[in-house]
Amino acid sequence: MNGSVLAFEPWDAGSHRAVRRSITRHGRMDWRFLTRPGRSPRWRLRHAALSFAEETHADPIAGAGGEPPLAHDRVAAAFATGMLSLADLRAAMPGSLRNRPFILSMHENQAAYPVSGDVSELTRDRDAHLAFTNLASMEAADRIVWNSHWNLESFLEGMSASMRHAPEPVGDDWAGRIRAKSTVVAPPIEVSEIDDAMVLRNPPAARYRDDPRHDRPPTLVAWPHRWEHDKGCDELLQLADEAARREVDGGPAIRWVILGHRPQDPPEAMKTLLRRHGKRIAHAGEADRSDYLGWLAGCDWVLSTARHEFFGMAVAEALFAGCLPWLPSRLAYPELVPEDALNLNPWDRPSEGTITALRPRIRNRLERARAEVAVDQLETVVMETIESMRT
Numbered sequence: 001m002n003g004s005v006l007a008f009e010p011w012d013a014g015s016h017r018a019v020r021r022s023i024t025r026h027g028r029m030d031w032r033f034l035t036r037p038g039r040s041p042r043w044r045l046r047h048a049a050l051s052f053a054e055e056t057h058a059d060p061i062a063g064a065g066g067e068p069p070l071a072h073d074r075v076a077a078a079f080a081t082g083m084l085s086l087a088d089l090r091a092a093m094p095g096s097l098r099n100r101p102f103i104l105s106m107h108e109n110q111a112a113y114p115v116s117g118d119v120s121e122l123t124r125d126r127d128a129h130l131a132f133t134n135l136a137s138m139e140a141a142d143r144i145v146w147n148s149h150w151n152l153e154s155f156l157e158g159m160s161a162s163m164r165h166a167p168e169p170v171g172d173d174w175a176g177r178i179r180a181k182s183t184v185v186a187p188p189i190e191v192s193e194i195d196d197a198m199v200l201r202n203p204p205a206a207r208y209r210d211d212p213r214h215d216r217p218p219t220l221v222a223w224p225h226r227w228e229h230d231k232g233c234d235e236l237l238q239l240a241d242e243a244a245r246r247e248v249d250g251g252p253a254i255r256w257v258i259l260g261h262r263p264q265d266p267p268e269a270m271k272t273l274l275r276r277h278g279k280r281i282a283h284a285g286e287a288d289r290s291d292y293l294g295w296l297a298g299c300d301w302v303l304s305t306a307r308h309e310f311f312g313m314a315v316a317e318a319l320f321a322g323c324l325p326w327l328p329s330r331l332a333y334p335e336l337v338p339e340d341a342l343n344l345n346p347w348d349r350p351s352e353g354t355i356t357a358l359r360p361r362i363r364n365r366l367e368r369a370r371a372e373v374a375v376d377q378l379e380t381v382v383m384e385t386i387e388s389m390r391t
Contacts, residue, residue, distance in 0.1 A: 003076030004030040005382060006061070006097070010048035011083040013038020014261075015187065015313045016107060022188035026375040029382065031079075032063070032070050041083065045110070045130050048084040053092035077101040077386050082108065086137035101385045104141035106151055107187070108310045110134050111158030113230070128162055135159055135174065143385040144182045145378065147311040150332040152182055154310075185378050187311055188371035194320045197293035204291050205298020208255070208282045218255040219346050220282060222299040222323060224314035225260045225306060232305030233269035239305070240277045243346075252346050257295050258284040260314070296321040301346055304333065312336060316369055319362050324355065337362050 009020050012035035024031050034055060036048055055061060060069035078093075078100050080086055086104050111131035134155065138144055146152045156175050163170060205220060225231040243254040256277065262270075262285045274284060283295060296302070302318035303326040309315070311332050319325060319336065327333040329342040338361055344350065350358065367373060 004032050004070055004074050006056070006070065006075045006078050006100075007031055007033045008048075008052050008078070008080040008084065008089065009033055009035045010044045010052070011038045011041070011081065012036060016081060016083070018190075018313065019107070019187050022190060022371045023375055023378065026188065026372050027379055028376075029379050032061075032067060034061075034064055042130065044083050045133050046085065049086070049089035050092055052084070053089055056093050056097055059094075059096070072096045075100055077103060077382055079103045079105065079382065080137075082106045082134060082137060084137070085133050087140035090140050101142045101382075101389045102140065103143045103145060103382055103385055104137055105145045105147075106134075106138075106155070107147060109151060109155040109158070111162060112151075112154035112308060112310075128165075131159060131162055138178050139174070142181065142389065143381060144178065145381055146182060146184050147187045148332040148335050149184055150335065151310040152179075152184065154308075183381055185381060186366075186369035186374045187313055188374035188378075189313060189316055189320065189366075189369045191320050191370050193289075194293055194297065194317060197290070197297040198321060204283065204287070204294045205257075209298070216253050218282070219252040219301070220255055220257055220299040221301045221303050221326065221346065222257045222259060222296055222318050223303050223305070224296070224318060225304070227258075227260060227262050227266045227270050229267055230307050231260075232307050233267045233273075235305035236303070237269040237273045237276075239303070240273055240280070244277060244280065246347060252349075254280070254346060256281045256284075257299055259287060259292060259295060261286055293317075293321070296323065299323050301326045304328070306331065309333070316366055319366060322359060324350075324358075325362065337365060 007023075009016060012020065016038065020033055020035070024033065034052055036044065036051070060071040063069050072094070073096075075097055078090075078097065080089060080102070082104060086102060090098055090102055109131070111134060156178065160175070208220070209218065223236060227233065240256065243251070247253055258273075258281060274281065287295060296318045299318065299321075300323065302315055302323035304312065304315055306312075309331040315325075315327065315333070316336055324344060325333075325337050325341050326345050327337065327342055329339075333342060338358075341358055341362055368377070
């Protein structure tokens with residue numbers, strides 16, 4: 001394909017940054033990303049589009065990260081993630097770019113994002129406004145890429161509920177229009193990095209397992225999530241309490257590997273978890289990438305208690321690393337693993353024969369998320385969108 005993809009990432013942190021890096025690493029197309037740091041999400045959703053549009057009025061557009069400038073006539077398509085208003089971006093860009101194909105990538109959606117129970121009614125109204133920003137972005141896009149069917153369906157369901165509170169009807173066709181231009185592509189996961197961690201014998205987990213202070217071999221369970229209310233911290237605490245009781249009665253010696261970002265003021269459930277079960281926690285908090293993958297590769301299970309999960313990249317990484325799934329049959333998890341791999345737990349551990357047969361089935365189910373495969377699928381969508389607008 002001649003030309004470049006002018007891409008906008010307003011939330012260049014966490015899984016958003018991981019996806020961007022995989023696209024630039026494995027993509028065959030010429031991707032030119034403009035980015036903003038991952039902070040102040042409400043401001044990003046409303047402000048980033050105008051900020052980015054300002055940059056595009058220069059011709060050529062200044063290159064980022066040492067890349068050469070990009071002339072307007074070299075732009076074949078525009079690509080943006082859902083943490084901005086694509087409607088504002090397209091409207092505010094110069095006319096020479098506005099008629100290019102615009103692809104919107106929905107990493108998450110605001111209509112299904114759970115709101116903490118202690119927020120004000122004003123904040124709830126503002127969050128509903130962000131969901132309508134998502135809707136306007138989708139109406140302005142030529143193609144919408146979702147990371148899971150759950151993400152798409154939860155948005156449509158959440159927006160339908162919000163529409164009932166609108167002072168005037170928007171019309172009956174909005175959901176059909178979104179479905180017609182939507183497709184699902186898994187986010188790219190760098191499986192080769194995970195495989196390397198498994199070959200390197202999982203140093204952090206191995207050191208913990210070999211600690212002579214253990215009365216018996218521990219069962220390591222990874223919880224790879226942000227320490228936030230929407231990740232089900234209360235349920236994690238309940239399970240840790242149950243694990244401690246069962247251990248006294250002869251159950252497995254479950255030890256917790258708590259990964260993910262730890263905010264300055266964690267939820268009360270996490271504070272209680274650290275205080276009550278500190279001796280049963282092998283690790284708590286963020287780790288550098290090498291140790292993070294080492295922990296995943298050394299754990300026996302991966303647990304999710306999330307109230308929302310639009311795909312579950314951290315869970316998928318753990319599954320690629322060989323962890324058994326301790327996952328509920330909700331959210332995006334039925335798309336990640338076979339049906340008989342849902343609702344398992346360490347107390348009712350499957351037989352070794354079942355586990356041996358299950359792991360390759362899970363890995364095969366996740367093959368579409370392997371970085372090389374996922375980026376190729378994404379670029380196919382971009383090229384198809386470009387071609388469809390030429391005819």
